[in-house]
Amino acid sequence: GDLVTVQGLCKQYPARGNAPPHKAVRNLSFGVREGEIFALLGVNGAGKTTALSILSGEFPMTRGRALLNHFDIQHQMPQARQFMGYCPQFDGLLDLMSVREHLCMYCRLRGIPSRLMPHVVARMMDHLVLSPYAAKTARTLSGGNKRKLSMAVALIGGPK
Incomplete structure (x- = not known):
């Protein structure tokens, strides 16, 4: 189906x-x-x-x-x-939060256990080539990296 x-x-x-x-x-x-x-x-x-x-x-x-x-x-x-990931047309990022902070926040919202969070965040950053920007705030990212972060946020929790 x-x-x-x-x-x-x-x-x-x-x-x-x-x-x-x-x-x-x-x-x-x-x-x-x-x-x-x-x-x-x-x-x-x-x-x-x-x-x-x-x-x-x-x-x-x-x-x-x-x-x-x-x-x-x-x-x-x-x-x-629970099965949905949504990457809207316009980035819904918080200017003063870092890449890592965004991903950790969405891990918490998705109910990912704290012990798994560092692994999930690192894997997502590696997968979307965001690791070099982990400590950078969303405000300082290029347009392309903002889109990648929005995609990473949508993919947290493994939506179907």
Whole structure:
């Protein structure tokens, strides 16, 4: 079966003033199997970011159904989040925290035992070539290294 199942996903924002309701996502359906690489493509304003924001629990859907590892995101989001890693379009990093501090904080949030944290953090930094920047604050990182740190944060805890 699919690890991610999306059926008829819709997001409509209410009308404002004289403008009609805005349909940001229209009847999106897809499935992603474990180990598959999936790309959601579309022109600017097509609703890609909105769709991913719905799947991450940031926005509610207007209509449709979405399952993450068989958990319905409308009713079982805490369970679904255990299997999720999300790297948003814009970095959600804290300027004054170091690379290592970010990764340790997300280890704690993901429930990784303290005794495993140094290994998990070192492995993630090595994997994404962030070790030379371990003590650098997010503010001082290049744009590319900020993206790598955001990816590392999303991968903490081994999401499916």
